[in-house]
Amino acid sequence: MATADECFIFTDHFFEAVHSQEPVAGYTHSFYRYPARFSPLFARAIIKTFSQPGDLVFDPFMGGGTSLVEARALGRIVIGSDINKLSVFISKVKTTVFSKNELTQVRLWAESIIDGLKLNNPPVRAVGWLEKGYQRNISGKVTWPIRKTIELALNHLPELPSRRLQNLARCALLRTSQWALDCRRDIPAAQQFRQQFLIYTDEIIKGAWDFTNAVKGSDRVHSLSGSRRVLCLHRSAVGIETDERVKGYPVPTLILTSPPYPGVHVLYHRWQVQGRRETPAPYWIANSLDGNGASFYTFGHREQKDLTGYFEKAFAAFSSLSKIAGRETILVQLVGFSDPSWQLPKFLSVLEMAGFTEVQFPALANSSDGRLWRCIPNRKWYADQRGAIAASKEVVLFHRLS
Ligand SMILES: C[S@@+](CC[C@H](N)C(=O)[O-])C[C@H]1O[C@@H](n2cnc3c(N)ncnc32)[C@H](O)[C@@H]1O
Numbered sequence: 001m002a003t004a005d006e007c008f009i010f011t012d013h014f015f016e017a018v019h020s021q022e023p024v025a026g027y028t029h030s031f032y033r034y035p036a037r038f039s040p041l042f043a044r045a046i047i048k049t050f051s052q053p054g055d056l057v058f059d060p061f062m063g064g065g066t067s068l069v070e071a072r073a074l075g076r077i078v079i080g081s082d083i084n085k086l087s088v089f090i091s092k093v094k095t096t097v098f099s100k101n102e103l104t105q106v107r108l109w110a111e112s113i114i115d116g117l118k119l120n121n122p123p124v125r126a127v128g129w130l131e132k133g134y135q136r137n138i139s140g141k142v143t144w145p146i147r148k149t150i151e152l153a154l155n156h157l158p159e160l161p162s163r164r165l166q167n168l169a170r171c172a173l174l175r176t177s178q179w180a181l182d183c184r185r186d187i188p189a190a191q192q193f194r195q196q197f198l199i200y201t202d203e204i205i206k207g208a209w210d211f212t213n214a215v216k217g218s219d220r221v222h223s224l225s226g227s228r229r230v231l232c233l234h235r236s237a238v239g240i241e242t243d244e245r246v247k248g249y250p251v252p253t254l255i256l257t258s259p260p261y262p263g264v265h266v267l268y269h270r271w272q273v274q275g276r277r278e279t280p281a282p283y284w285i286a287n288s289l290d291g292n293g294a295s296f297y298t299f300g301h302r303e304q305k306d307l308t309g310y311f312e313k314a315f316a317a318f319s320s321l322s323k324i325a326g327r328e329t330i331l332v333q334l335v336g337f338s339d340p341s342w343q344l345p346k347f348l349s350v351l352e353m354a355g356f357t358e359v360q361f362p363a364l365a366n367s368s369d370g371r372l373w374r375c376i377p378n379r380k381w382y383a384d385q386r387g388a389i390a391a392s393k394e395v396v397l398f399h400r401l402s
Helices: 012-019 040-050 066-073 085-094 100-117 127-131 144-155 163-181 190-221 281-285 305-324 340-353
Strands: 056-059 077-082 230-234 254-257 271-273 277-279 330-336 356-360 372-375 393-401
Touching: 012 040, 012 372, 040 066, 040 254, 040 330, 056 066, 066 077, 066 085, 066 190, 066 230, 066 254, 077 085, 085 163, 085 230, 085 281, 100 144, 100 163, 100 190, 144 163, 144 190, 144 281, 163 190, 163 271, 163 281, 305 340, 305 356, 340 356, 340 393
Parallel strands: 056 077, 056 254, 077 230, 254 330
Antiparallel strands: 271 277, 330 393, 356 393, 372 393
C-alpha cells in the first residue's frame, strides 16, 4: 500500500459531499431507484477532485448510471458497462440530451393518454410478456389494476414519434410502477397510480431538462463537441479490454465504481411485491429481456463457502480493468461488506493480484485503518434480512496500477 503524495485538494465541500446522507435527487437521478446506488453528491465530489473536463471517466459496474450522469454533466467523456439490461436501459435514458420540444411532446402525450388508462377501458394484454412470465406476482386481487394500467399505458407508446421519447416515457412508467409495487405493503388504487404517473412525468421532464442544460453548459465552457461522449455498454467488465467499442477512446483518468458487494445480497433484477413475492415486471416495462438469477448480478451466491466464486469473478473483472487503466488512472470504489474483518483484506489482496495497489490519502482518513468510511442509512430492505448488518457502512478505496 502507498500513501499518496499527489496534491489533490480536498475541500470542506468534498468531506460534506462524501458523507452526505441527503436523499438522491437532482438531474436525472430520480428516474429509477436502482438498488445500492451512489449518492450523486459523493460521485460529483470524486469526479471533480480526480478528473478534469474532457477526461474519460469509466464506470464498469454502472448500475443506475449515477457516475455517468454526474461525469457527463461536468463535461467528462463517460463509458459505463453492466451485465444488467435494466441498468443499460436506465443509464442510456438518464444520459440522453433532449430538446425542449421533445420534452413538451412527452408531457402532452402523458396528459392525452390519462383517460385512456382508466380501468373501464378494454384490456390490452401483453400476451408475449405474460407468457414469458414477466407479469409474475402482479395479477393478484389488489395488483391487477396496476398491471392493467401499465399495459394500457405501454400500448400508447407508439403515439410518441421516436424511440428516444418512448424510452423517456417508459422511464416515467417504470418509476411510477416501482413506486406502486416495489417494497410496499399497500398497493395504491389505479386512480392514485394515474395521478402519480403525471407527477413523475413532470419530475422526469424537469430532470432531463436540467441535465441537458448542465451538459450543454459544461461542453460550451470547456469547448467540447462531438457525439461520442456517452457510451453505455451491455456487457461484463470481464474482457472489457478486448471490446472494439471502447477502442479509440482515451485511457480513463478516473474509474469510479461500486462492484457487487462481498457477501451482501442485493436484488438488482426484481421488485418485491407485497412482502417477498418477486416480479420481473421492470424488464417488461423497459422492453428488455432478463432470464438470470439474482446471483448472476452479484458475482455469485452469497452463501458460497469463503465467497470463492465472488473473489474469482472480482479477480477476473479487475484484471481486465488493469489492462485498460494507465499509469495516471485512479480507481475509486465504494464497497460494502457483510463481514469486513476478513472480506476487506481478501478484497484488497484480489485487487493486488489483479495489478492494483491501494493508495491512501491521510487527509481523508476517518478511521484507525487509515481509510475513509461512510455510513449508509436506509439500506435495510435490500440487504440480507436475516440479521446481518449488511452494508450499513461502506469504505472508499483508492487504487493505482501497481
Ligand atoms: C452496486 S451496483 C452499482 C450501482 C451504481 N454505482 C449506481 O450508482 O447505481 C453493482 C452493479 O454491478 C453489476 N454487475 C455485476 N456483475 C457484473 C459484471 N461482471 N460486469 C459488469 N457489471 C456487473 C450489477 O448488475 C449491478 O448493477
